[in-house]
Ligand code: ATP
């Protein structure tokens with residue numbers, strides 16, 4: 287296919303996401319979202335098992351793909367390019383999705399692009415909220431990063447040094463017998479609290495740590511059994527830490543927009559803290575709609591399309607997965 291056809295305004299990109307729990311397919315045409323379909327693996331016991339999640343993705347991909355095509359009212363032959371999440375993420379999950387994406391691209395004889403998952407979160411956030419040049423707080427089960435565009439790249443201004451904030455919430459929930467995912471359960475219980483219990487607050491320069499907080503909250507639970515109070519205090523402490531680092535990055539970068547994304551973005555208390563902080567700095571506060579804040583295929587297809595339109599091409603050899611692919615390793619040629 288000629289390059290002129292590929293960078294047409296109506297170019298259709300199908301994106302596959304599968305870095306962790308979620309297998310998703312998104313289809314975009316130009317900047318129009320045609321479909322966003324996903325299924326999420328919930329471990330029966332304990333945390334996520336990478337190989338089990340990969341098997342889940344392999345099982346569900348067919349149905350997710352069919353539903354996405356149906357919703358967008360197109361057939362496979364109309365797809366102009368395939369994008370997939372090349373990393374960061376869990377090895378077995380990434381390899382499953384990459385294999386499927388390569389097979390699809392070869393069968394359809396269209397180009398393939400491996401895209402960075404975290405940058406996908408930022409770009410779909412810009413598309414769905416209209417943010418131009420935001421400072422982004424990306425908070426999920428696997429990631430916690432403060433990101434801003436600077437000299438051709440998405441730079442990481444702060445990040446967790448151990449576990450992600452969503453993982454901290456999920457593990458605390460599991461410890462005290464609440465169902466997975468823990469974030470929404472903790473948010474509900476926190477609303478019933480009458481008391482703040484002091485927990486360790488861990489900000490180191492621009493970076494954060496959550497494992498000490500997780501241990502202390504669990505210990506507190508075994509000592510006092512005051513579950514709503516501990517949920518409340520856990521949220522207050524973790525979210526104050528996130529807000530502090532975001533505020534410092536905002537002052538440093540001088541951006542005028544704050545964008546919140548990732549699964550934890552659903553939390554109303556976190557939104558409230560960040561909104562207040564943003565207002566104090568005369569910055570516009572934006573939250574990515576939940577459907578596109580969680581892991582989703584649409585962010586992958588949208589980023590794939592942006593890359594394609596700006597001349598990025600990948601050979602099959604270049605589609606090897608990158609488990610530790612960092613946000614700041616991507617050349618952001620489309621901005
Ligand atoms: P990633 O691959 O980007 O790390 P993920 O696999 O963790 O993503 P997401 O769907 O982005 O998937 O996020 C899931 C996380 O969001 C879980 O940790 C869950 O507890 C958290 N979460 C969802 N709703 C809420 C809420 N209302 N409050 C706090 N956390 C929430």
Ligand code: FE2
Nearest residue numbers: 403426580581
């Ligand atoms: Fe994600």
